[in-house]
Amino acid sequence: MICSLLRLLPFVLLAQSCCLCHAQTGQGKFVIVGMGTAADLITLRGQKVVAQADVLLAEEGAANEMWSGLAVGKLVWEWPHSLRKFYGADPAKVANETQRAEAIRLEATRRDLIAKITAAVRSGKTVACLQGGDPMMYGMTLFLELLPADVPTEVVPGVGAFQAASAALRRSPPYGYDTNGVILTMDDWPGRLDVNEKLMAAGSTMVFYTMNLDYPRLFEQLKRFYPPETPVAVVCDAGDPDQQRVIRSTVARFLADVDRSKLPANRHILFVGKFLEVGQARKDFTPRVSEPAVKK
Numbered sequence: 001m002i003c004s005l006l007r008l009l010p011f012v013l014l015a016q017s018c019c020l021c022h023a024q025t026g027q028g029k030f031v032i033v034g035m036g037t038a039a040d041l042i043t044l045r046g047q048k049v050v051a052q053a054d055v056l057l058a059e060e061g062a063a064n065e066m067w068s069g070l071a072v073g074k075l076v077w078e079w080p081h082s083l084r085k086f087y088g089a090d091p092a093k094v095a096n097e098t099q100r101a102e103a104i105r106l107e108a109t110r111r112d113l114i115a116k117i118t119a120a121v122r123s124g125k126t127v128a129c130l131q132g133g134d135p136m137m138y139g140m141t142l143f144l145e146l147l148p149a150d151v152p153t154e155v156v157p158g159v160g161a162f163q164a165a166s167a168a169l170r171r172s173p174p175y176g177y178d179t180n181g182v183i184l185t186m187d188d189w190p191g192r193l194d195v196n197e198k199l200m201a202a203g204s205t206m207v208f209y210t211m212n213l214d215y216p217r218l219f220e221q222l223k224r225f226y227p228p229e230t231p232v233a234v235v236c237d238a239g240d241p242d243q244q245r246v247i248r249s250t251v252a253r254f255l256a257d258v259d260r261s262k263l264p265a266n267r268h269i270l271f272v273g274k275f276l277e278v279g280q281a282r283k284d285f286t287p288r289v290s291e292p293a294v295k296k
Helices: 002-025 044-052 062-066 097-122 142-146 161-169 196-200 215-225
Strands: 029-034 055-059 075-079 126-131 153-156 182-185 205-209 231-236 245-250 268-272
Touching: 029 044, 029 097, 029 142, 044 126, 044 153, 055 062, 062 075, 075 097, 097 126, 097 142, 142 153, 161 231, 161 268, 182 196, 196 205, 196 215
Parallel strands: 029 126, 029 153, 055 075, 055 126, 182 205
Antiparallel strands: 205 268, 231 245, 231 268
16 A cells, blocks of 8 residues: 555656646646547546646537546536637628528637637636547647637647557558558548549558548449458447447448448548558568667
């Protein structure tokens, strides 16, 4: 028991010193925290930031649903699911009247939220923005773009779906036998230049984040660029020790093999590529000449 307490002592002292420093300097900060894909995949740095934060910011419902234990006794602010919608567009130029009204409302919501964050940080508070997985992959990072330049910001990386799903597959995606690239992408959208068919041309490993993914269209495209026996895998709830599952198929059989209605919405990721079978074998199979050892 004493030994266990002694092992924890450095972490306790570190947390106390950080809290004391924060109190003395009064320096606030806005921190985006990647919370990982499962409750036990948050980093030690992320835990520390959340514990010391004065305000937690999260998508509506997420704090209570996923991180309720961390939110106890904290002031929690929320943003609506649609906060990013129409971001970057001039509301006055949106032709449809209903959409224009929504764009105006969301622009005002973003403006008001940025004003709240700015005021809190300038008064010495730390605002921790909690985001599942790795926030730098399709996360809500527009806060970093909208906050005034004098507001201190930080991003604490988290274990994302790509990393957690690769671990579930127990294969390293860059090893594709005769390919090395890994392309992380999503469904095509109007105005996109690097459409998926262009990305498929090299035969690289492809990883699809599946928000609103049109599976029939995607697999028709894949069949034009990948051999029918090319392995495919879907990882659901990547990193969750109780919910994680892997579904395997091929480019030719996927649409027939997989009941897509049973895939958890926004909680699965799709991998396509030879790496799923060949492992780290490479086409050239020629050992590289090692650098001569340096004599000490």
